[in-house]
Amino acid sequence: MASSPSFSVVSFSSVNTEPYVIRLSSRQNLVPINPRRKGLGNFQLRGRNTSLINASVSFPAQEISSSSSQRRPDELAASIFSKVMQTDRGVTLTREQHLQVAELAGELNKYCVDSPVKSPLIFGDWDVVYCSNPTSPGGGFRSGLGRLIFKTNEMIQVVEAPDIVRNKVSFSALGFLDGEVSLKGKLIVLDEKWIKVVFEPPELKIGSLGFQFGGESEVQLEITYIDDKLRLGKGSRGSLFVFQRRN
Structure with missing residues (x-):
């Protein structure tokens, strides 16, 4: 790959x-x-x-209440958003805080609809607001050194019917030069929860200049929960992604 x-x-x-x-x-x-x-x-x-x-x-009869940890999906979603927002998509979180996000996501997975890959909810514009592995979204631009040079402004995924995926990472280099990396891919359904996306070579734009570099790439992702505001995904290597639907 x-x-x-x-x-x-x-x-x-x-x-x-x-x-x-x-x-x-x-x-x-x-x-x-x-x-x-x-x-x-x-x-x-x-x-x-x-x-x-x-x-x-x-x-x-004796009434026994269930554990207080059992919460509604909207409560769990709100808790996840409260923990991952304003954290540079998870970069600034501690290991303990990452585990808390993973625990909440695990609880929310129980409420996932059947066959989420067939749900029309997957289509639309999504912000990538968290990843448990900082370099999974954005590659080298999100590494420790890359973040010193490139400040990420937006990280967006657009899923268009029937099978198009567009990813875009916009950034500012050295604090004054704007640019973006974009990819276009084809979505392939593997089963009821797993999808694969095969991407064309990425395109880099800096200022008025633009060019393609590298080769094709592919990713596999399991959709573990989806509703009208939140989508959770797990990569083939175990990385947890949190997507928030854009207004």
Whole structure:
């Protein structure tokens, strides 16, 4: 694969105690119906009187709330956005903070629609707001040295029906020279969650100059969650991506 810059696309339960039945008669001789049961159980008082008084004792159901960590999808999405925004797409986060984002994404994955690659929600303009590996989106422009020279302004992915993907990274070089790297690719569906995008050689523009460089490249991405505002993806090497739909 070429090394040219690219980026991928409270429930409650009840515990009911079994009702106990106590049968009373005039004599005080208690005989357990089921002697193997311990504690309060079913008893019958035997005697000459054949009339029996039946009484049942029911215990109230106990309500057990689910874990407070179970939150709605919109709450989980809001938490992810709050952790990744204004972090230079994850660059400034600590290892512990990256793990927190991964944990939230794992919870949100449970709410993913079936066959997300077939959802029309994938189409549109998306901002890349986070990646667990800083160099996955943008390649060398996002390495430690690259970030010293190139300040990333925008990182956008456009998915057009039926199968076109356009990636663009805009930057300013040395603080005064504007430029961008753009790629156009073809989206190929691999299964219900995985896609592959084969990109043409990237095009670099700096000021009024523009030229292509490098060769073709391809990426594979699993769509693990999608809604009208958020898309989560995991690359073939395990990198986590967070996309936010543009206004």
